[in-house]
Amino acid sequence: MSPKIFVSAQEVAERAGVSRSAVSRTFTPGASVSPETRRKVMEAADALGYHVNHLARGLMRNESGIVCLIVADLGTPFRANLIKALTDELQTAGKVAMLINTDRSDGSVDAALRQAIRYRADASIVLSGMPDKSITDLCMKNGQTLILINRDDNRPGPLRINLDDREAARTVVTAFLRAGCRQLAFANSEAGTPSLMAREHGFILAAGEQGLEVVVERFGRTGYEAGRVLAQRLLMRRERPDAVFCATDLLACGFMDAARHQFSLSIPGDLCVVGFDDIEQASWTSYDLTTFGQPIAEIARKSVSWLAAGMPDDEAREPVELHAQLVWRRSIRGA
Amino acid sequence: MSPKIFVSAQEVAERAGVSRSAVSRTFTPGASVSPETRRKVMEAADALGYHVNHLARGLMRNESGIVCLIVADLGTPFRANLIKALTDELQTAGKVAMLINTDRSDGSVDAALRQAIRYRADASIVLSGMPDKSITDLCMKNGQTLILINRDDNRPGPLRINLDDREAARTVVTAFLRAGCRQLAFANSEAGTPSLMAREHGFILAAGEQGLEVVVERFGRTGYEAGRVLAQRLLMRRERPDAVFCATDLLACGFMDAARHQFSLSIPGDLCVVGFDDIEQASWTSYDLTTFGQPIAEIARKSVSWLAAGMPDDEAREPVELHAQLVWRRSIRGA
DNA sequence: TTGTACGCGTTATCAC
DNA sequence: GTGATAACGCGTACAA
Numbered sequence: 029m030s031p032k033i034f035v036s037a038q039e040v041a042e043r044a045g046v047s048r049s050a051v052s053r054t055f056t057p058g059a060s061v062s063p064e065t066r067r068k069v070m071e072a073a074d075a076l077g078y079h080v081n082h083l084a085r086g087l088m089r090n091e092s093g094i095v096c097l098i099v100a101d102l103g104t105p106f107r108a109n110l111i112k113a114l115t116d117e118l119q120t121a122g123k124v125a126m127l128i129n130t131d132r133s134d135g136s137v138d139a140a141l142r143q144a145i146r147y148r149a150d151a152s153i154v155l156s157g158m159p160d161k162s163i164t165d166l167c168m169k170n171g172q173t174l175i176l177i178n179r180d181d182n183r184p185g186p187l188r189i190n191l192d193d194r195e196a197a198r199t200v201v202t203a204f205l206r207a208g209c210r211q212l213a214f215a216n217s218e219a220g221t222p223s224l225m226a227r228e229h230g231f232i233l234a235a236g237e238q239g240l241e242v243v244v245e246r247f248g249r250t251g252y253e254a255g256r257v258l259a260q261r262l263l264m265r266r267e268r269p270d271a272v273f274c275a276t277d278l279l280a281c282g283f284m285d286a287a288r289h290q291f292s293l294s295i296p297g298d299l300c301v302v303g304f305d306d307i308e309q310a311s312w313t314s315y316d317l318t319t320f321g322q323p324i325a326e327i328a329r330k331s332v333s334w335l336a337a338g339m340p341d342d343e344a345r346e347p348v349e350l351h352a353q354l355v356w357r358r359s360i361r362g363a
Numbered sequence: 364m365s366p367k368i369f370v371s372a373q374e375v376a377e378r379a380g381v382s383r384s385a386v387s388r389t390f391t392p393g394a395s396v397s398p399e400t401r402r403k404v405m406e407a408a409d410a411l412g413y414h415v416n417h418l419a420r421g422l423m424r425n426e427s428g429i430v431c432l433i434v435a436d437l438g439t440p441f442r443a444n445l446i447k448a449l450t451d452e453l454q455t456a457g458k459v460a461m462l463i464n465t466d467r468s469d470g471s472v473d474a475a476l477r478q479a480i481r482y483r484a485d486a487s488i489v490l491s492g493m494p495d496k497s498i499t500d501l502c503m504k505n506g507q508t509l510i511l512i513n514r515d516d517n518r519p520g521p522l523r524i525n526l527d528d529r530e531a532a533r534t535v536v537t538a539f540l541r542a543g544c545r546q547l548a549f550a551n552s553e554a555g556t557p558s559l560m561a562r563e564h565g566f567i568l569a570a571g572e573q574g575l576e577v578v579v580e581r582f583g584r585t586g587y588e589a590g591r592v593l594a595q596r597l598l599m600r601r602e603r604p605d606a607v608f609c610a611t612d613l614l615a616c617g618f619m620d621a622a623r624h625q626f627s628l629s630i631p632g633d634l635c636v637v638g639f640d641d642i643e644q645a646s647w648t649s650y651d652l653t654t655f656g657q658p659i660a661e662i663a664r665k666s667v668s669w670l671a672a673g674m675p676d677d678e679a680r681e682p683v684e685l686h687a688q689l690v691w692r693r694s695i696r697g698a
Numbered sequence: 699t700t701g702t703a704c705g706c707g708t709t710a711t712c713a714c
Numbered sequence: 715g716t717g718a719t720a721a722c723g724c725g726t727a728c729a730a
Contacts, residue, residue: 034425034483034505036707047717052709062715077501079480083418083427084707087722090369092418094482097462102450103643108443115437115464124478127432127462129450143459145414147429148369166412170369252647285648308438312587313620314649371723382701387725394725397699419723422706 035076044072055080086148095335096126096144098137100156104251104278105307106322110155110177113328121332123150130157138163145170151335154179175331180222187334188347189327193223196320196352197230200273200302201238203318203354207300207361209271213243215258215283216275217250224250224275227304231273243269250275255282263291263299270299271360277303277310277319284315284359300360304352311357318360320352370411379407390415421483430458430670431479433472435465435491439586439613440642441657445490445512448663456667458485465492473498480505486670489514489521510666515557515682522669523682524662528558531655531687532565535608535637536573538653538689542635542696544606548578550593550618551610552585559585559610562639566608578604585610590617598626598634605634606695612638612645612654619650619694635695639687646692653695655687 037051044051046065053059054069061069072078086092095118101107115125128143130136137157144152145166151173159167159174164185167174174186181188204212214231216224228244235242245261248254255278262269263286274280280303287293287301295301303310306321330348372390376383381400388394389404396404407413421427430453436442450460463478465471472492479487480501486508494509499520502509509521516523539547549566551559563579570577580596583589590613597604598621609615615638622628622636630636638645641656665683 034480034707038707048707049709049717050715052707053716056709060715065715077504079477081422081483081707082481083421083483084722085709086418087416087422087707087724088709090722094461102447103440103444105438105440105443108440108446109438111443111462112437112464115462119464124482125462126429127446127450127460129447129454142414145369146417147459148416148418169412252643256648281647289648308587309644312616313591313624369723373723383724384701384726385699387723388700391725395699400699416723419706420725422708422723423725425706 034081035078036081037078040069040072040076040078043076044068051078090148091150092148093123094126094147094149095123096128096140096147096149096152098128098130098140098144098152098154098156100130100132100136101250102127102129105309106276106305107155109307110322110324110327113324114153114331117328117332121336123332123335132157135160141167141174145172151175153177153331173335175334177327177331178221178223180226189330189350190347191223191322191350191352193226193352194230194233196304196354197227197273198234199354200231201234201240203302203360203362204271204273204300205238205240207271207296209300210240211243211267211269211271212240213245213262213269213272214275215255215262215272215279216244216246217248217254217279218246219250221250227273227275251278252282252285255279255284256286257282259283259286260290263287263293272299272301274301274303277305277307277317279303280317280319280359281309281315284317295359296361302360306355310355316358318357319355321355322352323350326350369416370413371416372413375404375407375411375413378411379403386413425483426485427483428458429461429482429484431461431463431475431482431484431487433463433465433475433479433487433489433491435467435471436585437462437464440644441611441640442490444642445657445659445662448659449488449666452663452667456671458667458670467492470495476502476509480507486510488512488666508670510669512662512666513556513558515561524665524685525682526558526657526685526687528561528687529565529568531639531689532562532608533569534689535566536569536575538637538695538697539606539608539635540573540575542606542631544635545575546578546602546604546606547575548580548597548604548607549610550590550597550607550614551579551581552583552589552614553581554585556585562608562610586613587617587620590614590619591621592617594618594621595625598622598628607634607636609636609638612640612642612652614638615652615654615694616644616650619652630694631696637695641690645690651693653692654690656690657687658685661685 041048041051053061128140137159141163153175176188232242247257293299303317303319306319310317310319372386376386388396463475472494488510511523567577582592628634638652638654641654645652645654
């Protein structure tokens with residue numbers, strides 16, 4: 029096996045009978061080369077299978093074209109779709125995505141950001157966890173753009189995209205009231221991420237303004253299984269809830285399945301359910317779940333346009349608030 | 364905004380009062396540095412926030428540490444989980460994943476592989492589509508490892524990991540017969556990917572050996588919606604199937620929902636269903652789908668161990684056949 | 699063990 | 715429009 033023998037601009041130049049610089053210019057958009065030279069170069073390049081070395085180019089230009097995506101629970105429908113949207117957007121912008129998984133451990137995101145720095149990524153986009161302040165400072169110092177999505181970080185520096193979780197929660201309360209529900213519940217995981225907690229607090233607050241108490245239950249990791257357990261806990265109560273707001277759609281799916289098959293409840297007859305994320309499964313006939321759609325495409329566009337435009341000045345670093353749109357389906361009465 | 368000012372080994376050397384090569388050696392595993400020098404270097408590096416430039420290192424070593432993952436439909440549960448497993452495995456092996464989305468267009472995978480070459484990726488792993496022969500040749504010529512997963516390519520060169528789809532299909536026929544089913548159907552998409560077609564052909568073949576005909580229907584893209592349409596087509600037939608093998612779980616979920624809610628059929632009473640992939644949703648109470656689990660972890664381990672070990676010699680390039688394990692749930696009678 | 703000198707493939711700069 | 719040259723940050727023979 030010939031181990032890594034790539035063809036260089038030098039070889040192309042020799043074969044084309046021109047200088048190295050001519051080759052370089054041919055592959056640099058906007059450089060001036062005569063049609064004749066360009067033709068000779070392209071011909072030689074094709075024959076040899078030449079491809080510009082982005083490692084070397086990045087070294088020269090101080091711009092690798094790499095954008096680092098840092099994420100946990102990549103297997104999850106919402107995350108996967110967000111990653112897809114981001115990579116798509118990055119590719120059309122001429123960038124390339126580097127994907128780093130994190131786990132629940134503390135230094136995990138920090139390690140990922142260090143990796144991004146080592147590869148001189150043009151930017152890092154954090155979708156999970158929270159980097160330590162020392163690391164965000166490091167990114168800033170190195171002039172590396174840092175984007176936090178749904179992290180709700182209030183320290184200055186990185187660019188932030190957040191959702192109006194509290195406003196969404198308020199909408200749910202209104203909808204539940206209109207459906208005639210009186211026993212409100214909130215089903216959450218124990219993850220304690222900013223967006224999840226914002227939904228919880230917003231829901232409790234909005235309900236309180238209407239004179240209603242909310243029963244809150246938290247369990248496990250944010251997923252289907254936790255939703256089932258939460259249903260068991262909440263639906264066994266003496267005062268059984270007639271409306272539940274689940275922090276995510278996955279929780280809601282588990283909740284609905286348990287409610288129907290273990291408690292024989294009808295939805296929305298006995299119980300109204302609202303979720304969050306609008307993952308594909310929410311629209312499946314078995315669930316038909318009313319939920320909030322995250323503006324994934326817009327999140328992706330906003331993030332990437334930032335990189336392209338370069339960092340705005342420090343004073344313009346207010347977090348961007350995006351709006352979650354309620355998608356009405358049949359898991360809640362009325363409209 | 365300070366635009367991309369990274370600290371170099373030179374600066375660390377100056378601050379530590381040593382030569383630049385001492386810094387280099389400190390960060391090169393297995394190089395010989397005195398404890399005292401190492402300490403001084405690390406101290407200066409920490410203070411300055413130094414990180415080795417992997418672009419430059421890759422340039423020198425002719426080994427970037429980057430592995431390119433080429434995939435379509437990344438938002439899909441199975442794909443997302445495979446990507447997660449692969450990135451996890453790559454990270455523990457000290458590599459980093461570069462993610463490239465492809466669409467359905469012909470040259471899409473080729474373009475992705477070219478991008479991989481430009482970044483001098485150590486290897487490319489193709490999970491979707493089929494690269495043109497000229498491109499696979501290019502990868503081989505450049506000494507870039509190429510791994511095809513479930514692509515069922517029979518041309519020599521790239522490393523291949525395939526599943527025993529035909530054997531799995533045979534198992535399904537047996538199970539259906541044991542459940543007393545006589546009217547067999549196969550629900551497929553129009554994607555026509557190798558694994559999907561292998562399942563279809565294997566199913567028809569195995570059924571034929573038992574003297575049974577199979578009604579085959581194909582529609583749309585491999586997903587939930589197509590499953591619903593396929594159910595409408597297959598369940599409206601005069602001789603209604605009492606057993607259907609769906610090419611993937613997503614198709615099966617759509618099929619089941621339509622069968623139950625539009626045709627009021629009971630599963631497995633009126634209809635037995637088997638899927639493929641064992642995505643998380645298959646285990647959800649609403650589906651409880653009997654399906655084949657793809658050995659995702661093993662696929663990931665095998666792929667990455669190949670890169671680590673380096674390319675085997677040409678003669679050892681037989682495709683690796685992995686086994687799909689049937690996961691018994693309640694969408695089929697008997698056991 | 700340490701430092702010096704060179705090369706990796708590319709682009710930017712500057713004469714021509 | 716073209717070609718020579720320096721520089722990017724790093725690894726590594728080589729000599730000390």
